[in-house]
Amino acid sequence: MSKYNVIIETKRFELRELVLEDSQMFYALNLDPEVTRYTGDRAFQSIGQAWHFLEEYIETVYPRDGFGRWAILDKKTGAKWGWAGLKKRENGEIDLGYRLFQEYWGKGCAGEVGEGCLRHAFVNLKLESLIAEAVSENIASIRVMEKLGFKYLRDGVDHGFETKIYSISQPEYLKR
Numbered sequence: 246m247s248k249y250n251v252i253i254e255t256k257r258f259e260l261r262e263l264v265l266e267d268s269q270m271f272y273a274l275n276l277d278p279e280v281t282r283y284t285g286d287r288a289f290q291s292i293g294q295a296w297h298f299l300e301e302y303i304e305t306v307y308p309r310d311g312f313g314r315w316a317i318l319d320k321k322t323g324a325k326w327g328w329a330g331l332k333k334r335e336n337g338e339i340d341l342g343y344r345l346f347q348e349y350w351g352k353g354c355a356g357e358v359g360e361g362c363l364r365h366a367f368v369n370l371k372l373e374s375l376i377a378e379a380v381s382e383n384i385a386s387i388r389v390m391e392k393l394g395f396k397y398l399r400d401g402v403d404h405g406f407e408t409k410i411y412s413i414s415q416p417e418y419l420k421r
Contacts (some may be wrong), residue, residue: 252315252330253361260315260329260358263303267316268296270325279347283380285404312370314342317358329358331366331375339366341377341393355389363393367415374414380406387411394421 253260272295274280275288289295306313314330329343341362343355366372377395379386380403387409395411402408 252312253358253365254320255357255361257320258326258354258358258361259318259320260361261318262307263299263314263316263328265296265299265303267325267328268292268299270316270327271295271299274327274344274346277347280344283383283386283406284344285406312339312366317343317345317354326354329355329362331362338376339372339374341366341375350385355386356392359389359393363413363418367418372415374412376410376412378403378408378410380408394418 249264250262251259252262269292272289272292275286275295281288289298302313310331310333312331312333314328314332317326317329318324319326325346326349327343327345330341332340332342334340341359343358345354363375366375375395376398377386377390377393378401379390381400390411393413394417395413396417398410398412400407401410
């Protein structure tokens with residue numbers, strides 16, 4: 246379906262590398278205060294600002310890390326549901342994250358694309374472990390992490406929010 250670099254396919258979704266044309270999606274996602282409620286991210290001031298963010302991201306993150314955040318596209322409709330993927334943190338830990346438009350919350354997307362990201366990380370990329378972090382009050386995201394097999398690791402703080410950090414190793418994933 247996609248003419249772009251598709252990284253992961255699940256039953257309902259394609260996850261592909263972000264492109265500059267995703268600026269509108271990034272702008273709209275961060276404009277919704279409910280979507281960014283637990284992230285600490287600020288809204289982009291314009292689509293142009295989102296464009297510049299993506300331009301730098303595409304030019305640096307994918308070549309440097311070999312992975313990143315990917316656009317989530319509905320295979321049937323082509324609709325962009327948000328993004329999901331991997332992020333290498335400054336301390337070397339690799340984080341699984343996702344962000345969805347509100348209209349798609351509660352439809353099983355985070356679990357489905359999360360499972361696809363785990364498979365890609367551990368089977369294709371042969372990564373040793375992943376973490377996932379959610380604000381303590383974000384019960385829905387914590388439930389998704391637990392369903393994916395992540396185990397509680399430690400408390401944290403991100404953008405001033407108290408968080409729960411979970412982890413899963415490649416051996417734990419492979420023996421599920």
